[in-house]
Amino acid sequence: MRYHGSCHCGRIAFDVEGELDQLIDCNCSHCSRKGYLLWFVPRERLQLATPDADMATYTFNKHAIKHRFCPDCGCAPLALGTAPDGQPMAAINARCLEDLDLAGVKRVPVDGRSF
Numbered sequence: 001m002r003y004h005g006s007c008h009c010g011r012i013a014f015d016v017e018g019e020l021d022q023l024i025d026c027n028c029s030h031c032s033r034k035g036y037l038l039w040f041v042p043r044e045r046l047q048l049a050t051p052d053a054d055m056a057t058y059t060f061n062k063h064a065i066k067h068r069f070c071p072d073c074g075c076a077p078l079a080l081g082t083a084p085d086g087q088p089m090a091a092i093n094a095r096c097l098e099d100l101d102l103a104g105v106k107r108v109p110v111d112g113r114s115f
């Protein structure tokens, strides 16, 4: 499947390819505040239509993950980081994907608050 995603105003736009079989629903202080439902994919499956400089960045904790957000509308549609094995990864906020029945996708609760 190929999904199109964007922030609310459209400044950040992207396509993602893959099977969306589960979403990570993390209760950590950051994910819960933003309401993330995250889909983790290898970085090469994400095609960003937005130049890097057009996205703002938020990092915290070990600053290993770059949470990208729109400086205009404030939406946070994705994050970029590296898997433990060194593979570049993207975390897609499924709430920012179009034509997706969110309620029909399995949610995996992650107790990030306790990490």
Ligand SMILES: [Zn+2]
Pocket: 007, 008, 009, 010, 011, 012, 070, 071, 072, 073, 074, 075
């Ligand atoms: Zn925006």
